[in-house]
């Protein structure tokens with residue numbers, strides 16, 4: 147924190163990322179008014195569409211703005227190259243906009259991607275196009291901790307293309323002791339500290355691996371087994387990623403804290419997001435020892451972009467997570483209190499059920515992005 | 529086919545694999561009686577439990593028996609090392625029992641893992657412990673084609689452990705042109721030939737990738753785009769594996785043929801299995817140009833093993849797939865007809881709903897493994 151308050155880097159990115167970031171700003175302005183906390187915003191143009199126009203991921207100096215920010219908010223990065231044809235790429239083969247998302251995760255050493263999956267009151271899962279009417283698990287409340295800097299995201303690999311004709315491509319999945327230890331430790335610490343509890347009341351860390359096939363997963367398991375005895379009050383279990391993808395749906399009440407390597411974490415947290423009512427509500431925190439970047443789990447959603455219909459609640463929840471993290475870090479109770487109030491305001495709007503975007507209602511006129519944010523801000527100032 | 533009929537290698541493997549393989553034999557005996565087809569069975573002890581006893585995956589000569597079989601049936605391979613502690617491993621670090629499953633896939637060049645996902649009449653998905661009462665998508669009928677010999681299953685990699693202390697482990701994901709071309713081509717051919725159709729009536733190949741991160745996936749997409757123009761009647765789309773894991777649940781009617789690399793295929797087909805009512809019903813065919821191995825998707829299920837309660841229907845459906853494949857290959861109509869009848873018998877038992885295992889009933893006494901098979905065999909001979 148600088149004397150004038152907190153400096154936030156805002157990375158709206160692509161598509162609906164821009165639209166929901168506007169809502170985060172409105173919410174932050176409202177929190178600032180209520181708490182006398184002063185914000186300085188560095189809004190940074192970036193993303194795949196920025197790349198298409200400017201030939202680079204963001205303007206020079208953006209990396210430094212992220213580095214000196216007290217916290218970073220991210221909208222969404224990425225855009226399809228054309229109808230049904232994969233992702234826009236940079237000349238070096240990386241996704242356009244890479245710097246703002248994977249680049250920041252690696253450069254700022256944001257080693258844990260923390261994704262709470264909690265089914266909030268009033269929310270129903272949408273399955274097969276319709277909102278579930280009967281199925282509503284009672285106690286879906288878990289946290290995913292995904293390793294965020296290595297694994298299949300190492301970038302090590304490439305294409306062998308003799309005569310320009312692609313023949314074989316490789317990607318090296320790299321699992322290190324340091325990378326594994328810190329997320330595994332965070333998983334056990336989180337299980338110990340958090341207030342939610344799985345259905346059977348037993349604190350539990352579930353490690354999602356494919357240790358019947360992958361060297362890296364066997365290593366990850368061995369590191370976990372070195373650490374686990376330090377936490378005798380927390381049970382642990384090793385599950386195969388394929389089986390887990392089904393059990394998560396069939397028995398969600400069982401899970402408490404789930405730890406996974408980068409790519410598996412990317413996939414299973416998405417199934418988790420479905421459990422909490424879809425991507426309109428799911429938020430992620432990219433956390434390191436010194437920096438934090440907060441984002442909705444949803445992407446840029448090209449099909450919905452520009453229509454003012456995206457659900458801002460995931461971005462608003464990400465903002466609440468940022469406030470909590472900042473407040474804890476700087477021992478600033480104004481922020482932790484504001485975070486709790488903001489989460490409460492989102493729950494109120496969900497429970498009232500009157501002002502909700504298209505993803506959360508069936509058969510009646512949905513509210514737009516701005517309206518929902520307005521409803522949240524109103525509850526906040528009540 | 530030899531003059532005396534067909535030679536089948538049976539690999540029961542571990543846990544409930546043994547129990548359901550017995551049922552496959554009963555079904556095959558019944559088919560043999562009805563059609564005058566003669567079977568020669570080579571039953572091969574194998575699996576992780578076999579390894580624990582004998583120090584090897586199977587007896588010498590087993591590989592040759594698989595090689596000369598007209599078709600192979602596989603139960604399930606694999607066993608947990610101990611409560612919550614990962615998989616039993618061989619000294620070379622591979623899973624115990626590897627030869628019978630991954631080994632056969634690679635050695636016999638069974639390059640495509642074909643998994644039909646069809647929600648049969650009478651079946652409801654079990655979600656969060658209860659059978660879904662309201663949600664029942666109308667038209668879940670798709671086929672997954674998973675590359676089966678390369679990708680993250682290459683086995684290339686290992687652990688760097690200076691002084692015996694693990695420091696870093698790597699696994700090399702290898703995607704080749706040949707490996708990609710043949711499954712992509714099979715996906716388009718399957719879309720063209722099959723009788724099911726997605727909700728909107730458009731034949732479609734969906735490729736599941738992470739091309740915003742992985743070199744191998746970008747290559748896979750480029751190979752697909754070379755091949756796609758040969759199939760102007762089949763639409764195609766490239767989707768990210770994380771987003772797909774959610775869309776598959778939210779909009780299952782959309783999908784027709786799904787093609788994926790090995791590890792991603794392993795995960796998403798498991799979500800697919802949930803859509804068709806769980807692992808009790810899901811079967812997979814490992815297909816090459818010369819050999820075929822057929823198996824239920826479920827594993828050895830240590831928690832259910834030895835109780836006679838496992839659902840034999842997945843193994844029976846795998847057997848039906850084997851009969852169809854054998855019949856087509858040898859132009860033997862007795863077998864294709866028997867395959868259709870066997871699938872019909874399974875559907876009849878499902879629709880009647882009286883004799884079903886625990887995974888398919890709520891709140892009343894479930895039938896056992898043997899009873900369900902008997903019910904299927906009775907319908908078969910009606």
Ligand SMILES: CC(C)[C@H](C(=O)O)[C@@H](O)C(=O)O
Nearest residue numbers: 223224247248412740741770
């Ligand atoms: C945009 C993409 C690189 C990213 C990822 O794969 O990590 C996204 O899917 C996420 O989960 O935050």
Ligand SMILES: CC(C)[C@H](C(=O)O)[C@@H](O)C(=O)O
Nearest residue numbers: 358359388605606629630794
């Ligand atoms: C047993 C295991 C090696 C196997 C795999 O990962 O392919 C299984 O999960 C499957 O999908 O057939």
